[in-house]
Amino acid sequence: xxxxxxxxxxxxxxxxxxxxxxxxxxxxxxxxxxxxxxxxxxxxxxxxxxxxxxxxxxxxxxxxxxxxxxxxxxxxxxxxxxxxxxxx
Amino acid sequence: xxxxxxxxxxxxxxxxxxxxxxxxxxxxxxxxxxxxxxxxxxxxxxxxxxxxxxxxxxxxxxxxxxxxxxxxxxxxxxxxxxxxxxxxxxxxxxxxxxxxxxxxxxxxxxxxxxxxxxxxxxxxxxxxxxxxxxxxxxxxxxxxxxxxxxxxxxxxxxxxxxxxxxxxxxxxxxxxxxxxxxxxxxxxxxxxxxxxxxxxxxxxxxxxxxxxxxxxxxxxxxxxxxxxxxxxxxxxxxxxxxxxxxxxxxxxxxxxxxxxxxxxxxxxxxxxxxxxxxxxxxxxxxxxxxxxxxxxxxxxxxxxxxxxxxxxxxxxxxxxxxxxxxxxxxxxxxxxxxxxxxxxxxxxxxxxxxx
Amino acid sequence: xxxxxxxxxxxxxxxxxxxxxxxxxxxxxxxxxxxxxxxxxxxxxxxxxxxxxxxxxxxxxxxxxxxxxxxxxxxxxxxxxxxxxxxxxxxxxxxxxxxxxxxxxxxxxxxxxxxxxxxxxxxxxxxxxxxxxxxxxxxxxxxxxxxxxxxxxxxxxxxxxxxxxxxxxxxxxxxxxxxxxxxxxxxxxxxxxxxxxxxxxxxxxxxxxxxxxx
Numbered sequence: 001x002x003x004x005x006x007x008x009x010x011x012x013x014x015x016x017x018x019x020x021x022x023x024x025x026x027x028x029x030x031x032x033x034x035x036x037x038x039x040x041x042x043x044x045x046x047x048x049x050x051x052x053x054x055x056x057x058x059x060x061x062x063x064x065x066x067x068x069x070x071x072x073x074x075x076x077x078x079x080x081x082x083x084x085x086x087x088x
Numbered sequence: 089x090x091x092x093x094x095x096x097x098x099x100x101x102x103x104x105x106x107x108x109x110x111x112x113x114x115x116x117x118x119x120x121x122x123x124x125x126x127x128x129x130x131x132x133x134x135x136x137x138x139x140x141x142x143x144x145x146x147x148x149x150x151x152x153x154x155x156x157x158x159x160x161x162x163x164x165x166x167x168x169x170x171x172x173x174x175x176x177x178x179x180x181x182x183x184x185x186x187x188x189x190x191x192x193x194x195x196x197x198x199x200x201x202x203x204x205x206x207x208x209x210x211x212x213x214x215x216x217x218x219x220x221x222x223x224x225x226x227x228x229x230x231x232x233x234x235x236x237x238x239x240x241x242x243x244x245x246x247x248x249x250x251x252x253x254x255x256x257x258x259x260x261x262x263x264x265x266x267x268x269x270x271x272x273x274x275x276x277x278x279x280x281x282x283x284x285x286x287x288x289x290x291x292x293x294x295x296x297x298x299x300x301x302x303x304x305x306x307x308x309x310x311x312x313x314x315x316x317x318x319x320x321x322x323x324x325x326x327x328x329x330x331x332x333x334x335x336x337x338x339x340x341x342x343x344x345x346x347x348x349x350x351x352x353x354x355x356x357x358x359x360x361x362x363x364x365x366x367x368x369x370x371x372x373x374x375x376x377x378x379x380x381x382x383x384x385x386x387x388x389x390x391x392x393x394x395x396x397x398x399x400x401x402x403x404x405x406x407x408x409x410x411x412x413x414x415x416x417x418x419x420x421x422x423x424x425x426x427x428x429x430x431x432x433x434x435x436x437x438x439x440x441x442x443x
Numbered sequence: 444x445x446x447x448x449x450x451x452x453x454x455x456x457x458x459x460x461x462x463x464x465x466x467x468x469x470x471x472x473x474x475x476x477x478x479x480x481x482x483x484x485x486x487x488x489x490x491x492x493x494x495x496x497x498x499x500x501x502x503x504x505x506x507x508x509x510x511x512x513x514x515x516x517x518x519x520x521x522x523x524x525x526x527x528x529x530x531x532x533x534x535x536x537x538x539x540x541x542x543x544x545x546x547x548x549x550x551x552x553x554x555x556x557x558x559x560x561x562x563x564x565x566x567x568x569x570x571x572x573x574x575x576x577x578x579x580x581x582x583x584x585x586x587x588x589x590x591x592x593x594x595x596x597x598x599x600x601x602x603x604x605x606x607x608x609x610x611x612x613x614x615x616x617x618x619x620x621x622x623x624x625x626x627x628x629x630x631x632x633x634x635x636x637x638x639x640x641x642x643x644x645x646x647x648x649x650x651x652x653x654x655x656x657x
Binding site: 098099100101124171176242243244249254256257259260262264268304305306307335336337338339340341342352353355378379380411412418419420 | 498500501502503504505506507509510513547548549550552553554556557560568570597598626627629630631632643
């Protein structure tokens with residue numbers, strides 16, 4: 001799905017919790033307030049990722065990256081991310 | 089319109105086949121899986137769809153946007169800096185963290201994945217501080233989920249690398265009982281290394297562990313991987329990915345069981361059920377490529393096996409697709425025409441959740 | 444009982460790991476006037492080859508292969524007594540065999556070794572991570588018929604190519620046949636480096652070794 005270029009990293013996160021592909025996509029789409037088709041649309045996902053502060057593939061100064069972006073992902077997806085918990 | 093189509097043999101050589109020849113190979117490959125892997129054959133529609141995939145004129149084929157999947161990439165990011173003899177790496181002189189950042193931000197990987205050089209859990213266990221330091225740096229900088237990958241590699245426990253007598257040597261000398269006893273003794277040692285490395289990497293915030301090429305050393309190695317998974321799930325909150333080495337579990341021992349089931353000779357659709365029971369989050373089945381058959385034959389066989397594995401699974405399945413597995417030719421740089429056809433078939437017919 | 448049925452009975456005794464049935468099948472075959480050489484080659488060996496195929500297909504376990512090999516060895520000894528002096532069984536041959544240097548994988552290599560031995564080959568095992576020079580030295584020492592090498596990594600399979608050159612330089616390439624195997628190897632690779640045969644799995648290794656000895 002091309003990782004943080006779209007929503008691949010987010011779907012991967014949900015699969016790593018044992019969710020199958022379609023369920024993981026639906027879950028992520030619902031949490032992002034969009035639809036499954038949009039999850040693999042670079043154009044739309046750049047905007048969504050910027051708005052939510054969950055990191056984009058372009059390194060824009062001031063935009064969340066690394067741990068900061070992951071802390072927001074944990075919030076948006078309502079999941080635990082171990083390194084974020086450690087930071088807290 | 090050409091009467092033949094460009095395709096390849098399982099060893100990567102380019103060949104030409106007619107539509108009729110492709111159809112025949114697809115039928116034979118699916119039928120081989122049905123017979124040997126003991127799964128239902130593909131339907132006529134599915135075989136017809138495979139034929140469409142193999143007669144498509146494009147060099148690269150793909151799936152529709154709704155069907156896009158994620159990739160867990162094995163040790164993909166680290167192949168950027170690793171060398172040729174380790175994981176077929178390309179040897180760019182960069183640090184593992186940089187390599188992973190390139191994978192995330194340039195290549196667009198769905199996850200980042202760190203490994204210790206040579207990749208065995210046994211080797212990692214003596215270099216854990218270096219591994220932890222790399223992971224700490226990686227998780228601070230990356231956004232995609234992070235995984236540590238290692239191989240159980242039973243062979244590393246035998247002499248001359250390990251403390252145990254060489255099981256293969258003993259068995260081949262006819263000392264079967266002695267060999268089997270030592271083989272059993274290696275299971276807890278291997279399990280300990282896997283779960284200890286997992287715990288150590290969890291301590292520094294990795295999201296999951298990828299137990300790769302599980303059961304390469306046979307049914308005992310598979311048991312060690314399953315038992316380690318149980319322990320990891322009990323002691324940590326990390327995800328476990330379990331990737332196999334072969335389509336059937338090599339019966340090195342034959343009497344080794346998990347949850348009352350004999351592990352030797354288990355096929356992908358049976359392996360996934362014991363993996364689920366152990367607590368695995370993502371399962372990676374494998375079907376080995378036969379280099380003497382066409383890619384169409386190999387993909388048909390792989391897809392037939394994976395479809396049944398996916399049907400019975402409750403967890404995501406990520407078939408291993410690459411050099412010599414799941415229809416990709418056994419060649420260092422698997423040609424994209426063959427790999428993209430195998431990937432499309434695995435997703436559209438095999439119903440893979442990822443690769 | 445027809446010749447085919449007698450050979451089938453012999454083969455089945457190995458597949459079923461049944462020494463008593465094997466002894467009975469040998470008695471029957473000899474009583475019916477079957478050639479002892481044929482009893483070994485077309486009866487017992489056929490059964491052993493089938494066991495190898497079943498192992499490759501994941502239908503039997505390694506200890507069963509070993510038990511079948513043990514029954515096979517005992518039965519072959521019995522049949523050999525019936526072979527007249529001067530009359531020899533098909534030459535099985537001497538094989539110098541190892542995993543090439545730099546490569547520590549030996550599980551597959553040992554399985555191939557078991558099947559080769561069970562089918563009457565004399566195997567000189569160099570182990571794993573075997574120096575390429577050891578293949579040459581051992582081949583000269585035992586007057587080997589076949590030099591077989593295994594490689595499990597793309598990096599170490601280059602050792603198989605180097606071995607071909609070293610055998611030529613040592614002046615023994617023409618007196619031995621070479622076989623290659625291991626996960627990244629292919630028929631094409633064998634052809635490219637000038638090896639005489641490639642085997643995809645253990646039972647095929649036996650088949651190819653026999654062909655090389657023919």
